[in-house]
Amino acid sequence: MNRSKYMILGGGMVAGYAAKGLVEGGLKSGELTILSADNALPYERPPLSKSFLAGKDDEKSIRINAEEFYGEHGIEVRLDCHVARIDARQKTAHLQSGENLSFENLIVATGAQPRTLSIPGSNLSEIYYLRSMEDSKKIRTRARNAKRGAVVGGGFISMEVSAVLAQGGIETTMLMREDRIWKRFFTPAMSKFFESYYSARGVRLIKETNLTQLNGERAVKSVSLEGGQAVECDMLVAGIGVSPVTEPVANSGMQLADGILVNEYLETNVPGIHAAGDVASYQDALFGKRRRVEHWDNAVSQGQHCARALLGDRAAFLHVPYFFSDVFDLSYEFWGDPANADQTVERGDLSTSSFSVWWLRNKRVIAAFVMSRPDEERDAAAKWIESKQQISAEKLKGKSSVLDAEEPAS
Ligand SMILES: Cc1cc2nc3c(=O)[nH]c(=O)nc-3n(C[C@H](O)[C@H](O)[C@H](O)COP(=O)(O)OP(=O)(O)OC[C@H]3O[C@@H](n4cnc5c(N)ncnc54)[C@H](O)[C@@H]3O)c2cc1C
Numbered sequence: 001m002n003r004s005k006y007m008i009l010g011g012g013m014v015a016g017y018a019a020k021g022l023v024e025g026g027l028k029s030g031e032l033t034i035l036s037a038d039n040a041l042p043y044e045r046p047p048l049s050k051s052f053l054a055g056k057d058d059e060k061s062i063r064i065n066a067e068e069f070y071g072e073h074g075i076e077v078r079l080d081c082h083v084a085r086i087d088a089r090q091k092t093a094h095l096q097s098g099e100n101l102s103f104e105n106l107i108v109a110t111g112a113q114p115r116t117l118s119i120p121g122s123n124l125s126e127i128y129y130l131r132s133m134e135d136s137k138k139i140r141t142r143a144r145n146a147k148r149g150a151v152v153g154g155g156f157i158s159m160e161v162s163a164v165l166a167q168g169g170i171e172t173t174m175l176m177r178e179d180r181i182w183k184r185f186f187t188p189a190m191s192k193f194f195e196s197y198y199s200a201r202g203v204r205l206i207k208e209t210n211l212t213q214l215n216g217e218r219a220v221k222s223v224s225l226e227g228g229q230a231v232e233c234d235m236l237v238a239g240i241g242v243s244p245v246t247e248p249v250a251n252s253g254m255q256l257a258d259g260i261l262v263n264e265y266l267e268t269n270v271p272g273i274h275a276a277g278d279v280a281s282y283q284d285a286l287f288g289k290r291r292r293v294e295h296w297d298n299a300v301s302q303g304q305h306c307a308r309a310l311l312g313d314r315a316a317f318l319h320v321p322y323f324f325s326d327v328f329d330l331s332y333e334f335w336g337d338p339a340n341a342d343q344t345v346e347r348g349d350l351s352t353s354s355f356s357v358w359w360l361r362n363k364r365v366i367a368a369f370v371m372s373r374p375d376e377e378r379d380a381a382a383k384w385i386e387s388k389q390q391i392s393a394e395k396l397k398g399k400s401s402v403l404d405a406e407e408p409a410s
Helices: 013-024 067-072 133-145 156-167 188-200 296-310 375-387 393-398
Strands: 003-009 032-035 076-078 083-087 092-095 100-108 112-114 148-152 171-175 204-206 211-215 222-225 230-232 235-238 242-244 260-262 273-275 280-284 289-291 322-327 330-336 343-349 354-361 364-371
Touching: 003 013, 013 032, 013 067, 013 100, 013 296, 032 100, 100 296, 133 156, 133 235, 148 156, 156 171, 156 188, 156 235, 156 322, 188 204, 188 354, 260 273, 273 296, 296 322, 330 375, 343 393, 364 375
Parallel strands: 003 032, 003 100, 032 076, 100 273, 148 171, 148 235, 171 204, 260 280
Antiparallel strands: 083 092, 092 100, 112 242, 211 222, 222 230, 280 289, 322 330, 330 364, 343 354, 354 364
16 A cells, blocks of 8 residues: 555645645655545635636636646645545545555645535525535536526625626525624624625625525425515525535544644644644634634645644644635625624725724724725734734724824733
């Protein structure tokens, strides 16, 4: 049985950036094997609900590394390769095909999988979930001839998909359980802004609703809602959250709890095995709490961090959580963690698309949302959160430069 010095389980974003990091750190030919259930080389996932879905990007343009990269550096990438089980003690990956591959060091980066609907009619055709490039291609193809689209969920995937469908001329209805858009993260004023923005662009929002049934003979034709209302559609996309993919490491001896538990070094409890990206629940030393992050920057940074760790540079992963999204002609960014905030401060004008929102706790910034604002606001956000900078809320609100809000260290 061949033994890989380094193996990555999962061929997604962590894998793409970890491979790049290993090469930059001096990886030798033949040392790395990537096992991926995907049928494409590691690619960026954010475009799947934005430019790729809209037909502005293609398979090649969203690759993390060029096709030749893997061959040139002697990296073996096995696509359509499903790992059934990891034996952590024997350091062996058991493939669904029956083949076994052994490793010295492993990064588990299996990501997350979409939650699915489980109401009557959920098995009809023209019901879509979005995780892979294949999923995005299917939605894109269907959208070319669709007239009415229903999008279930009130979070970022639903917001992005709804924007693309509406821009493609599809009569789009967003259906959400909550009483306002992306309630988990937006303040009420932010939800209000985005709801108006969507309504003005033809997206119908039905809030505080539950789906009871999907109707149609073969393909979905309408959605029944609690209370008896029905929404007609000829395609439906559900963006109702994801769950971490831990099946291949169940019973492996690795500690699991909402993902794979890792310490602040991204190490599992099994020596030689790291976990990173959407599947990893890590100890966040900056905020002093455990978290699992399902965002692009986390996958990129943790992939790079694991690469350095495998090459001998063991360090704690100290990183301000970050997220970005693009909807219609808007782009926004978000840093930090607003949980436990005791104050929020708005800058700019929430009736226009140029504003920022700052979450404070004990007079220190713990999270920030920035959209179409001067660069100094972007720059200050991550820096202040990381350094636990003391801030004057009054100055943050009132001064024309955000930098005037800094208070001297106490
Ligand atoms: C449509 C979409 C849009 C997004 N947009 C944004 C955005 O705008 N901003 C943002 O910050 N984040 C965004 N994200 C989130 C971001 O893309 C993810 O956080 C990131 O992809 C996580 O990387 P990962 O490597 O952990 O998992 P993934 O990229 O999902 O990779 C997991 C890999 O593991 C493989 N795998 C799983 N099980 C097995 C197995 N048993 N055997 C072999 N291989 C296996 C999969 O095939 C896949 O290759 C988006 C995600 C999606 C799906």
